[in-house]
Amino acid sequence: MIEEKFDAIVVGAGMAGNAAAYTMASRGLKVLQLERGEYAGSKNVQGAIMYASMLEKIIPDFREDAPLERHVIEQRFWMMDDRGHSAMQYRSDDFNEDKPNRYTIVRAQFDKWFNRKVREAGATVLTETTVTGLLIDSTGKCVGVKTDRAGGVVQADVVVLAEGVNGLLGTRAGLREPPKAGQVALAVKEMHFLPAETIESRFNIKGDEGVVIEAVGTITKGMTGMGFLYTNKESISLGVGCLISDYAETRESPYDLLETFKTHPSIAPLLEGSECKEYAAHLIPEGGFKAIPQLYGDGWVVVGDAAQLNNAIHREGSNLAMTSGRLAGEAIHRLKAGRQAPTKENLKLYKELLDESFVMKDLKKYKDMPALLHTNSANFFMSYPQLVSQAAQNFLRVDGTPKIEREKATSRAFIEKRSRLGMVSDAVKLALAWR
Numbered sequence: 001m002i003e004e005k006f007d008a009i010v011v012g013a014g015m016a017g018n019a020a021a022y023t024m025a026s027r028g029l030k031v032l033q034l035e036r037g038e039y040a041g042s043k044n045v046q047g048a049i050m051y052a053s054m055l056e057k058i059i060p061d062f063r064e065d066a067p068l069e070r071h072v073i074e075q076r077f078w079m080m081d082d083r084g085h086s087a088m089q090y091r092s093d094d095f096n097e098d099k100p101n102r103y104t105i106v107r108a109q110f111d112k113w114f115n116r117k118v119r120e121a122g123a124t125v126l127t128e129t130t131v132t133g134l135l136i137d138s139t140g141k142c143v144g145v146k147t148d149r150a151g152g153v154v155q156a157d158v159v160v161l162a163e164g165v166n167g168l169l170g171t172r173a174g175l176r177e178p179p180k181a182g183q184v185a186l187a188v189k190e191m192h193f194l195p196a197e198t199i200e201s202r203f204n205i206k207g208d209e210g211v212v213i214e215a216v217g218t219i220t221k222g223m224t225g226m227g228f229l230y231t232n233k234e235s236i237s238l239g240v241g242c243l244i245s246d247y248a249e250t251r252e253s254p255y256d257l258l259e260t261f262k263t264h265p266s267i268a269p270l271l272e273g274s275e276c277k278e279y280a281a282h283l284i285p286e287g288g289f290k291a292i293p294q295l296y297g298d299g300w301v302v303v304g305d306a307a308q309l310n311n312a313i314h315r316e317g318s319n320l321a322m323t324s325g326r327l328a329g330e331a332i333h334r335l336k337a338g339r340q341a342p343t344k345e346n347l348k349l350y351k352e353l354l355d356e357s358f359v360m361k362d363l364k365k366y367k368d369m370p371a372l373l374h375t376n377s378a379n380f381f382m383s384y385p386q387l388v389s390q391a392a393q394n395f396l397r398v399d400g401t402p403k404i405e406r407e408k409a410t411s412r413a414f415i416e417k418r419s420r421l422g423m424v425s426d427a428v429k430l431a432l433a434w435r
C-alpha cells in the first residue's frame with residue numbers, strides 16, 4: 001500500500017482523464033493519474049477531429065503549442081453505392097478564422113501533449129500502470145484503487161473513472177452493466193502517409209487547411225455504421241465503424257469493409273501512392289442517452305466514453321469526454337473547497353453540471369436515434385443510398401430518353417423498394433427522432 005493519500009485518482013489519460021486531472025491539479029488538488037499505456041495516447045485511436053471550444057475552456061492558449069494537424073474548412077457528407085457517391089458538402093473561408101473551430105489531430109501526439117500539461121499543472125502521473133480494481137470499504141464507498149504495481153494500492157477521497165469505452169473497472173465493481181453489443185461500434189482505422197503538397201492538391205486546400213469526409217452507404221453492407229476520412233498534415237486517417245451486434249449478425253469482417261472502402265472508386269484516387277504505416281481497431285460507444293449508466297456514487301464519478309457520453313449522430317466524442325472530465329473536476333474541486341465529503345449525495349453536483357451542459361442536452365435530443373438507425377439499418381444504410389444514386393444517374397445521363405420517362409423510372413424504383421407508405425413512415429420516424 002502506498003501511504004500517500006490523494007484528493008483524487010484519475011484512471012486513464014485519454015481526453016476525459018486529462019481534462020479531469022488538469023482541472024483538479026490546476027486548482028491545487030492533489031491528483032494522481034494512472035494510465036496503463038506506455039505513455040498517454042499510446043493506446044488511443046481517433047480519426048480524429050478535435051473541437052477547440054471545449055479545450056479552450058480547459059487550456060485557453062492551447063494553440064500555442066498543441067500538436068494540431070489541420071483546421072477543418074470543408075466537410076463532405078457522402079452517400080455511397082458500390083460505384084460512386086452522392087454528396088452534400090460545405091466549405092467556407094469563415095473556418096479560416098484566427099481561432100479555428102475544429103482541428104484534425106493525431107491522438108498519440110495530442111494526448112502526450114495534454115498529459116504534459118497535466119503534469120505541469122502539478123498532478124502525479126504514472127504510466128504503464130493498470131488499475132486492476134477499485135478499493136471499496138465496508139460501507140460501499142470507493143476509497144482508492146488497486147494497481148498492477150507491487151504493493152500498488154492507493155487511497156484517495158474520490159476516484160474519477162476515465163477508463164474509456166470498455167469500462168472494465170466500473171463493470172467489475174458493479175457500478176454499471178457491460179456495454180451491450182447493440183450500443184457499441186467497432187471501428188477499424190488506418191493512417192496513410194502522403195506528402196503535404198499531394199494532400200493539398202488532392203483536396204483543394206492550402207497551408208493548414210483540412211477536409212473531412214464522412215460516408216454512409218453500401219460500404220457498411222446494410223449495417224449501422226459509416227466510413228470516415230480526415231486529412232492530417234502529412235497523412236490521411238480513414239476507417240469504417242459498425243455496431244458490434246450487426247457484425248455478429250452478418251458475420252461481416254471489419255477488415256473487409258475497410259478494404260472495400262479503400263478500394264472504392266471514390267476513395268482510391270485520394271489514397272493513391274500513399275504508404276499505410278498504422279493500423280488500429282477501437283470501440284465507440286453509440287447507445288446515446290438511453291445507454292448512459294449511473295454517473296456518480298460514494299467516492300466515484302465516471303466520465304467520457306466510460307460513461308457512454310458520445311454523440312454518434314454528429315460523430316462527436318472527444319468534446320463530450322473533455323467536457324465531462326472538466327465538469328467532474330470542477331465539481332470535485334467545489335466540494336473540496338467547501339469541505340464537503342465526496343458522498344453520492346454531494347457528487348450529484350457533477351451530474352447537475354453535466355445536465356446543464358450541451359453534453360446531456362445533445363444526447364437527450366437524439367435519444368431515439370440510435371434505436372431508429374439500428375432497426376432500420378437496411379433501409380437507411382443500403383436501400384436509400386442505392387436509390388439516391390440511381391436517381392442521380394437518371395437525372396444526369398443524357399441519351400435521348402425523354403426526361404419524363406427517367407423521372408417515372410426514379411419514382412418506380414423508390415416505390416418498388418420502399419413503397420409510398422414505407423417512405424412516409426421512414427420520414428416521420430426520422431423527423432420525430434431528430435426533434
Ligand SMILES: Cc1cc2nc3c(=O)[nH]c(=O)nc-3n(C[C@H](O)[C@H](O)[C@H](O)COP(=O)(O)OP(=O)(O)OC[C@H]3O[C@@H](n4cnc5c(N)ncnc54)[C@H](O)[C@@H]3O)c2cc1C
Binds near residue numbers: 014047049050131164
Ligand atoms: C476510430 C475512431 C474515430 C473517432 N473519431 C472521433 C472524432 O473525429 N472526433 C471525436 O470527437 N471523437 C472521435 N472518436 C471518439 C473519441 O475518440 C472518444 O470519444 C474519446 O477518445 C473518449 O475519451 P476518453 O478519455 O473517455 O477515453 P479514451 O480516449 O479511450 O481513454 C481511456 C484511457 O484509459 C486508459 N485505461 C483504460 N483502462 C485502464 C486501466 N484499467 N488502468 C489504467 N488506464 C486505463 C486507456 O489506456 C486510455 O488511455 C473516435 C473514436 C474512434 C475509435
